Amino acid sequence: MKIPFFSILLLSFVLSVTLSGQDACAAGKKRxxxxxxxxxxxxxxxxxxxxxxxxxxxxxxxxxxxxxxxxxxxxxxxxxxxxxxxxxxxxxxxxxxxxxxxxxxxxxxxxxxxxxxxxxxxxxxxxxxxxxxxxxxxxxxxxxxxxxxxxxxxxxxxxxxxxxxxxxxxxxxxxxxxxxxxxxxxxxxxxxxxxxxxxxxxxxxxxxxxxxxxxxxxxxxxxxxxxxxxxxxxxxxxxxxxxxxxxxxxxxxxxxxxEKKSNVAAYEEEKEKEEKDGEKKTEVKEQSTANEEVASNLDSVYYSIQFCSSKVQKPLKSKDFKSCVPAYEYQENGIYKYMYGKTTSFLEALDIQKKVRNDFSDAFMVVLKENKKLPPSEASLYMK
Ligand SMILES: [Zn+2]
CATH class of the missing domain: 3.40.630.40 (Zn-dependent exopeptidases)
Incomplete structure (x- = not known):
């Protein structure tokens, strides 16, 4: 049987996205x-x-x-x-x-x-x-x-x-x-x-x-x-x-x-990674599915749970995201980061985080202000 070249190309594309996605999102549990x-x-x-x-x-x-x-x-x-x-x-x-x-x-x-x-x-x-x-x-x-x-x-x-x-x-x-x-x-x-x-x-x-x-x-x-x-x-x-x-x-x-307080630690790790990358530029890209009422108020501070990062862009309803759909996408230093939930309440964010950690044990809370992710040192001020 002859397999059309295009099918092979498509198959290999799907495979590479799925595999790299699994790598990036399968959260290694730190005991x-x-x-x-x-x-x-x-x-x-x-x-x-x-x-x-x-x-x-x-x-x-x-x-x-x-x-x-x-x-x-x-x-x-x-x-x-x-x-x-x-x-x-x-x-x-x-x-x-x-x-x-x-x-x-x-x-x-x-x-x-x-x-x-x-x-x-x-x-x-x-x-x-x-x-x-x-x-x-x-x-x-x-x-x-x-x-x-x-x-x-x-x-x-x-x-x-x-x-x-x-x-x-x-x-x-x-x-x-x-x-x-x-x-x-x-x-x-x-x-x-x-x-x-x-x-x-x-x-x-x-x-x-x-x-x-x-x-x-x-x-x-x-x-x-x-x-x-x-x-x-x-x-x-x-x-x-x-x-x-x-x-x-x-x-x-x-x-x-x-574990309730470990968000701050996750931020510190993230900050270290950022510094190693040597890039401080942060670019925010809101996708159309983003929560519009929050996005419309640029002064508001809100919380979200980051559970996945990937070099490859993923659909917001990706199967890899398990229960975290639809996700929000955020681009940072050429990496796609995916978050779930948006709330202006820290306590509510803790609840969301607990839920997300059932699927992604390394998920952590992030704080966004004017739709920009705050650096760990600033974000920790809002984590109470
Ligand atoms: Zn002794």
Missing amino acids: FTVVIDAGHGGKDAGATGSTLKLKEKNVNLAVALELGRLLYAEKGVRVIFTRKTDVFIPLDERASIANKEKADLFISIHANAAKARSAFGTETYVVGSSSNENLEVAMRENASILYEDNYKSRYGGFDPNRAESYIMFDMMQSSFQSQSIRLAQFVQKSFVSTCKRSDRSVKQAGFLVLKQTNMPGILVELGYLSNAKEERYLNQEKSRKSLAKAIHKAVMTYKEGY
Whole structure:
């Protein structure tokens, strides 16, 4: 059978559009990565219990593994452990594992000890300057580095036992402070609601392991091994599971909020891409199907959800767009970008985004003013 040349040409055109369209629009899902760090390990036992001589490193590991098991079962969550067995890992290596994995959260799990045997309860730390009481905790936890070779050169002369070493934390304002505090608050609340633990609140202190991680991070103190009653509690498998469940719940609450706010992050990525392209020119091309009442008011600011970009122009009712039809087209630096929905309400836009993400998990909100897409820095001002 003879196939007309034109049919082959048409077929190959349709194929190339469909394939490139799939490439550009099939959103690769970025999973939410949580690094779970069981404090101490191997030759570094951490604190030791007052009566049962329970070793902190074993309590930490048991809770960490259970937390990992719970998070692993969650859709869209990736779990990384700094250790899964009883091995010694230097503090800076723990941080660099998290940095290398570009984690979204770092959770270091510890148990406490104090000279005052009556002290009990849970507390969650973020990195920052230490009060006298918190300094004691930071000193004890940072003393792990004394088990490392060349710790002085590895940590810039830092001596975990000298108060002067901690001055550097006083000037420190982590870029992730507010997110870290939010997570820490969720953890503390969850300890109370899930495990009926005594809440010693969210605190800050100079923890080396948190200083070196480039993401929101917390250090959890599960309870006091120096307190006989708490040591018995931490020795039970049931309690460990309950503590892990509480942290798991807090992480999921944090993740939910994080996803609502991730529009701003998507903007930053987009901005970076734009800068790499070296082109700042933005051209708007409204197609005839565009929402005319919004377009007619040039001063209005409105929101839309960008879900696809393609080098090839697509029909606004393309099959690739799934439920996002009709789409709006926007040309930027020679790339066709497709958006769905137009609204002047941010909350409504969040709802649309949620719907669009069922089909395109990387979809993100954009802000348009006078029909021009605002750069990320400006757009973020409208995202509230
Ligand atoms: Zn510890």
